[in-house]
Amino acid sequence: MKQFEEIKTLLGESNTYYLIAVDMNANYSYLNKHYAEIFEPIHGNLVGKHYAITMHHDDQQTCKVVSQMAFMYPESIFPATLRKHDGSGGYIVTRWEYKAMFDSLGAPSGIFCIGHDITELLKISGELHQAKEENAHAVRLHVANIMGLGKIIQESTDAKDTRDAAKMLVQSAVDLDDVIRSLYK
Incomplete structure (x- = not known):
C-alpha cells in the first residue's frame, strides 16, 4: 500500500494519466483528478461502484484475467487495453498497467492501475x-x-x-x- 501512496502523490493531479484503485469487491476505491473529470460526468461518483460500469462489456473478461495475473505475480505489472464509455454512445480507448496491492499483513487488498487515453493515437x-x-x-x-x-x-x-x-x-x-x-x- 505504501507503493500506491507514493504513486498517488505523483499522479493524483495528473492531467495526462489516469490512476485508479479497485478493492477486492471490484469497486472503485480511488480515482485521481483526471479519471474523475473524464468519467464521473458520465457515470456519477464512481467511488464505491463496480469498475465495470465504465467499460465495454466485452472488456470485463480482460480486466478479470489481468487482475488475476497481477495477484499471481505480484512483482510484475500487466498491461490491458480497454474501451471506456464516452457518454455519447462511443468509446474512449485506454491503455492500462495493473499492479496488485497487498495490506501490511500481505493479504490482497486490491488493484491499482495507471492508464491513459490512446483513442487519438489509434x-x-x-x-x-x-x-x-x-x-x-x-x-x-x-x-x-x-x-x-x-x-x-x-x-x-x-x-x-x-x-x-x-x-x-x-x-x-x-x-x-x-x-x-x-x-x-
Whole structure:
C-alpha cells in the first residue's frame, strides 16, 4: 500500500494519466483528478461502484484475467487495453498497467492501475496505415508501368512501337514524379 501512496502523490493531479484503485469487491476505491473529470460526468461518483460500469462489456473478461495475473505475480505489472464509455454512445480507448496491492499483513487488498487515453493515437495510426497502403499502391502502379514499358522497348523490333512505348514510359515517369511530389506536400 505504501507503493500506491507514493504513486498517488505523483499522479493524483495528473492531467495526462489516469490512476485508479479497485478493492477486492471490484469497486472503485480511488480515482485521481483526471479519471474523475473524464468519467464521473458520465457515470456519477464512481467511488464505491463496480469498475465495470465504465467499460465495454466485452472488456470485463480482460480486466478479470489481468487482475488475476497481477495477484499471481505480484512483482510484475500487466498491461490491458480497454474501451471506456464516452457518454455519447462511443468509446474512449485506454491503455492500462495493473499492479496488485497487498495490506501490511500481505493479504490482497486490491488493484491499482495507471492508464491513459490512446483513442487519438489509434485513429492517427489507422489513418497513417491507410495512407501508406494508398501511397504504396499509387507508386507501385507507375513502377509496374515503367517496368512493363521498358520490357516492351527491350523486345521491340519496330521503331514505331519503340517510340510509342518511350512516350508512355516518359508519361509514367511524370505520373510517378507527381505521386512522389504529392507525398511530400
